[in-house]
Amino acid sequence: MNPEELKRLVAQAACDEVLKLPPGQCLGIGTGSTANWFIDLLAPHQGHFAGVVSSSMASTQRLIQRGFYVLDTNQVTDLPVYVDGADEINPAGHMIKGGGGALTREKIISAMAKRFICICDASKQVAVLGQFPLPLEIIPLAQPYVMRSITTLGGEGHLRMVGTTGQPFITDNGGWILDVRGLSITQPVQLESKINQIPGVVSVGLFAQRKADLLLVSNATGVEAVAHTQ
Ligand code: 5RP
Secondary structure, eight states: OOHHHHHHHHHHHHHHHHTTSOTTEEEEEOOSHHHHHHHHHHGGGGGGEEEEEESSHHHHHHHHHTTOOBOOGGGOSOOOEEEEOOSEEOTTSOEEOOTTSOHHHHHHHHHHOSEEEEEEEGGGBOSSBOSSOEEEEEOGGGHHHHHHHHHHTTOEEEEOBSTTSSOBOOOTTSOEEEEEESOOBSOHHHHHHHHHTSTTEEEESEEOSSOOSEEEEEETTEEEEEEOOO
16 A cells, blocks of 8 residues: 555544434544545535534634634633654654654644544554654744754754755744754653753754554554553
């Protein structure tokens, strides 16, 4: 199976899972190529949900184009499920996210949700997080300070740019992204707290304190479901 088929397969499994919810509830939907498959496959069933909240402008646009009723997070008090992809996931269900730059809104919506369903293919499963550069959303004027602070933690921050334009990538919140290389993340919960403490960091793409409750992971033989307790 090629990578797109694996994404489609796991997205279909997530659709089957969320359609077990009683009708009339709100659903949280993430960002990225796997989340895009989820949006597309769920579109014929959008009437099952009272509405959706989305973790990025890109997902919001796609959802609206496909007929979903997109709510602002401020309008939602009860969010049973959030479905999103990941860049890496370890055996405990801790994740690195933010490859698409949407980590801050992903954190907010996953924190609001009762259950986080992570959808990915088996290439995202790792023993120890950190091969994938860890994204941080930062306040632009704090860049040099955050870079230095990250160095003391053993990492190397690289400002994310837009292709070869020489311009920094700007998040939906007006922030910049530092991609941190060189970390072997053996204590994700502690590292998440430490990085959150650095002034100028808006959020860190470590999802360890709020990890996945359910991992749906696709491989050549099908989709495996792995439950994690918080
Ligand atoms: C976006 C994310 C995505 O969930 C993550 O990058 C995985 O994306 P994809 O499904 O395209 O591999 O965190 O900020």
